[in-house]
Every structure is written in structure tokens, then in C-alpha cells.
Amino acid sequence: MASKNGKIISISSVKGGVGKTTMAINLAGIYYMMKKRVLIIDADFYSGGVSAWLDIRNKKDIFMMIDSISNNRYSNISDYVSEFNNGIDVLASPHDPRCALKIDCKYIPMIFEFAKREYDIIIVDTNHIMNEVNLMILDHVDMSLFMVTNDLIDLKNMKSLISIFKDTGKTNYLVCLNSSRDTGRDYLSLFDIRNILKCNIDYTLTNSFYIKHIDKYVLNGEILTLNRNILRFHAGDINRLKAIANELIRDREEQEGEIHE
Numbered sequence: 283m284a285s286k287n288g289k290i291i292s293i294s295s296v297k298g299g300v301g302k303t304t305m306a307i308n309l310a311g312i313y314y315m316m317k318k319r320v321l322i323i324d325a326d327f328y329s330g331g332v333s334a335w336l337d338i339r340n341k342k343d344i345f346m347m348i349d350s351i352s353n354n355r356y357s358n359i360s361d362y363v364s365e366f367n368n369g370i371d372v373l374a375s376p377h378d379p380r381c382a383l384k385i386d387c388k389y390i391p392m393i394f395e396f397a398k399r400e401y402d403i404i405i406v407d408t409n410h411i412m413n414e415v416n417l418m419i420l421d422h423v424d425m426s427l428f429m430v431t432n433d434l435i436d437l438k439n440m441k442s443l444i445s446i447f448k449d450t451g452k453t454n455y456l457v458c459l460n461s462s463r464d465t466g467r468d469y470l471s472l473f474d475i476r477n478i479l480k481c482n483i484d485y486t487l488t489n490s491f492y493i494k495h496i497d498k499y500v501l502n503g504e505i506l507t508l509n510r511n512i513l514r515f516h517a518g519d520i521n522r523l524k525a526i527a528n529e530l531i532r533d534r535e536e537q538e539g540e541i542h543e
Contacts, residue, residue, distance in 0.1 A: 286319075288398040289531045292406040292423040294416070296439035300429045301460045301487075303331050304496075304506075306407040309427075311507030312520075312527040314369045318402040321363065323373045323393070325419060326409040327382030330375025333364065337503025338372055340364035345376040348389045359396045370505075371401075387418040394422055403531065412443065425530045426455040430479070431463055432470050437478045444481055456484040456529060462491035462519075485526050491519035 293306040306322060313320045323344065324330035333340050347362040349355075363371040373393075376382055397404045406423060408416050420426055430440045440457075447455060459475060461468070476483055493499070499506055506512045513520055 286399060286402060288321075288401045288404050289425070290394050290398065290404045290406065290423045291530050292325075292408055292419050292426045293429065294408045294420065294426050294443075295410045295429045295436075296412070296443055297431070297433065297436040298410050299463070300410075300431045300436065301463045302410070302429050303335065303407050305427065305429060305458070305460075306405050307332065307335055307505055308507045308523055309527050309530075310370050310403075310405055311505035312523055313403045313405075314367070314505075314508065316527070318369070319400070320370045320403045320405065321359075321373060321397050321401040322370065323397070323404060323406045324375040325406050325415065327375050327385060327415065328379045328409065330407070332372055332407055333374045335500050335503070336366050336372060336505070338364045338366060338374070340372065340374040343374040343376050344393070345378075345381040345385060347373070347393065348385060351389055351392060352386075356396075359393075359400055366505075373397075385415060387414045390415065390418045391422050424454065427526065427530060428455055428457045429460055430457060430475075431460050432468055432475065434470070434478075437470070437475060441479050444479060456526065457481060458526065459483045459486045461489050462487045462493075484529075485522060487519065487522065491516055 293302050295302045310320045310322050322332055324332040342362040363373050365371050406419055408419055428440060430436055507520060507523060
């Protein structure tokens, strides 16, 4: 089958609990509304939560796919993904977190290539630890969305990651400040945050997108951006997510022509 030339997007952070998985799932909903065929890869191998959020009881996972590839048993990615709806599939993190230690990062590019043949958009939800697997992911995606919060330690670590990208000439990333995660956490101004990171903040999720009873949606296995009430009462925030989604899949040549200050 000819390649769809799908776009691969990583959602990354340098600290846990910043809304990375929430963003990955919400973007999947946006792309679904754009009539894209979407695969979410849960690359948080130790504590992935995508399947739990979407109430998917998967029987296969990414470790099983890698095991099949390494033993010449692989046939098609459809044998390893789980369906959420008719446009969104999930390649789950390992059932047993001990299997995460057995995953060789050299298989990540292979998985991406297989996924690009079947899907328009591949969203990779990563772990916040910059290990070999995550570095391999960041090196092979088309775009990365870095999630940060108004937290000094988070910003300090993100500054280091962005510095690595700058030193290696990489410009294929956006930075999103998530102020909807902890609404009372506003110690630093936007000017201060930009000054710490030494780069621009491309998008901000404001505290108006704080969902008080978000656990209700998780328990129901819902995607916020596909919920009618969310679409109605948070129209401005949804439009901001649509803007992020569109910029993440712009032509690579266009992205590479931009320089992050």
C-alpha cells in the first residue's frame, strides 16, 4: 500500500502533570473533526494513560508490535491498535511496565513509518523523562508541541530542552503555556516566562479552559473536544486548539523557514 505520508506530532514536556496527555487526546478530537484518520501512540511506556482515559480495553500494545517486528512476525499495524471510534485508533503503552525496559529505541522510526502508511495524523504522547526513547521520538517527528506551566522548575528544565533544539538547528516545535491546569498558579508573568525560556510562547491555554469536573469525562471515556457542551461553552478555547492543530500539520518546508527567537 502506498504511503499516506501521515504527519507525526509529539506532545512533550519535561515535567509530569502538565496536561500533556489531555492535549494529545484533545488534538485527536480536533483532527477527527477535520476528517483525518488519527492514531494516538502512547509512548509513556511506564505509566501511559491514553487507554484508561478513552476506556479502551486493549489486548495488544506497542511492546507486542515491537516484539513481532523483531521476530519477523509483523504483518500490519491494525493487528496492534485498538479502536476508539471510526476515525481514532490507539497504539497502547505496554500492559506490563517492566516491558518498557525491553523496548529498543531503534524500532521507533519503523513504527512511525508503518503508521504513516495508514493514518493521516499520528500523535505521540511521550514520557517527560528525556531518555533514549524520547530523544529518538523527538528526532523523528515532523513537529513537537512542548507543554509548559507557570512553574519555575518546569520552565528551567524546558529551557534546557529548547537549548538543545537550538544548538542542533531544530525549529520544528511549538511551545504551549498551559494555564488551565492549575488556575491559581500565576507566579510569573508571560514576559518572565519568555525571558526564562529565551523563546516565544506560541500558544496559551488560559484558565477559562479549566474543566472543574474533568474526571467525569475521563470516567465516561470522552474526548473533551468532541463533547457538545464543551464545544458550546468553551468555543474560544476550542478555536485556540484548532489553531494549534492546524499549525502543527503545516508543510514541513514552511515550518523550517521559521526561526524561533
